Amino acid sequence: MFSRIWYSISLYHLLLLPFSLVYGLISSVIRFSYHCGLFKSNKFPLPIVVIGNLTVGGNGKTPMVIWLVERLQHRGWLVGVVSRGYGGRSKRYPIILNELSNSDECGDEPLLIWQRTRAPVAVSPNRSDAVAALLRQFELDIIISDDGLQHYALARDIEWVMVAQRRFGNGLWLPAGPMRERATRLSSVHEIIVNGEKIKSGEISMKLYPSMAVNLLNGERCELKTLRKVIAMAGIGYPEQFFSTLHSSGIIPIKEIIFTDHALYCEKILSSLVMYDQILLMTEKDAVKCRKFAHFNWWYLQVDVFLSQDAENKLLLRVENNIYKYRIAALK
Structure with a gap:
């Protein structure tokens, strides 16, 4: 029901708007609290890349995570992935995926990433716990967070926002609209990747084929x-x-x-x-x-x-530069 009204304006929004305002207020307060140092983000001794979105679902986020993992693996880097594991109902967290993992426990998207890439994948509602679990078991050069743009408890070095071709619908916060954060958040991320060909200045076009x-x-x-x-x-x-x-x-x-x-x-x-x-x-x-x-x-x-060669080079250059930065810092 909600997805049908997120991309329009109707009488439903009069009923939902108060809940959206509460959602937006809470979201803004949380972000402000981390930005001002009232809450501390957990930082780790390797780069963290967050691939997230401002809207709910359907932005091409998981394919982009898989793309980045595979490209970095091909270049010889050791890559880990963390995820919230939406839809999973494990009795304990964090969990690290293996051959016995199933989507009922860990969620469908983390399992898809693991099956496609065989990279170490950890799932937890607290992504910092998932990162710590990976580092206890694996030697890694970089960790990619599947979603988690709004999970400010995890410090990050790079933020990519995935945007669907239909963009932001009516622009309202959940539940009256599809927005987790306002579109102004785009000004603070490192890359805006659009799942489609219609892009604005400074954005990158990604195609799924x-x-x-x-x-x-x-x-x-x-x-x-x-x-x-x-x-x-x-x-x-x-x-x-x-x-x-x-x-x-x-x-x-x-x-x-x-x-x-x-x-x-x-x-x-x-x-x-x-x-x-x-x-x-x-x-x-x-x-x-x-x-x-x-x-x-x-x-x-x-x-x-599929990305253009220029876009691929641009994205990978920033990521690898961060890996080298952490390696150099570790030697000092």
Whole structure:
């Protein structure tokens, strides 16, 4: 319901606006308290990169985290990732992901990052605890925080904000609008990365392009265009983008089914969506929650980040300069 009104102005906002003002006041007081030193941020002996957003969901944040992890790994750096683990319900925190981890415990996005990169990933509502847990077990050069722009208890060296092509909707704080912080926060971050081609001066354009379709049951990979009789489903922040990607790749699904972001799935419901000769095609984020009960005709679409070479060089230069800065400081 909320996502439908965040990108418009209606009578609903008269009811929700008082709650938004309270949310905004609390958010502003917290940020001011850390900025003025009333609360102390936890700093660690290695650079922290926060990849976050100002709005709720659907900005391409997790693919960007994966992109950065893979690029740094390719350059020989040891990378760790921390996350809130939204949707997870572990009995203890922090937790470090391994082969036995499941999305019910750690959340879907951290599990997706771990499965794609095999980088050390720690999950905790307190991201500082997650960083400390990683450093107790691993030698690392850098840590990336998946989300956490508003988690000021964790000191950071670099902030990237992901912005969806639809940008900030009605510009109101939650719950009347999609904003966690006001758009003026953009003036204090290091990079603004837009998931789309329409950018403003100083912003970086990022595109998500379809890679391969992957079978959940056996890992078989094929070109997306070879799939037939597709039923598409998505339980992400901006499902329309997934369906648009399919359309632009020549796939017109028989049906498009939307679930809530971070939805919990069960075999009975999903298996009822398709006939024996049809294909259930989902996002990779959905797939991490469905592998343990997948059917032979369930597939997911892997997407990858594309940046211009100039943008890639710019982003990586700042990150690597911070790694070198900490290394030099450690030698003094």
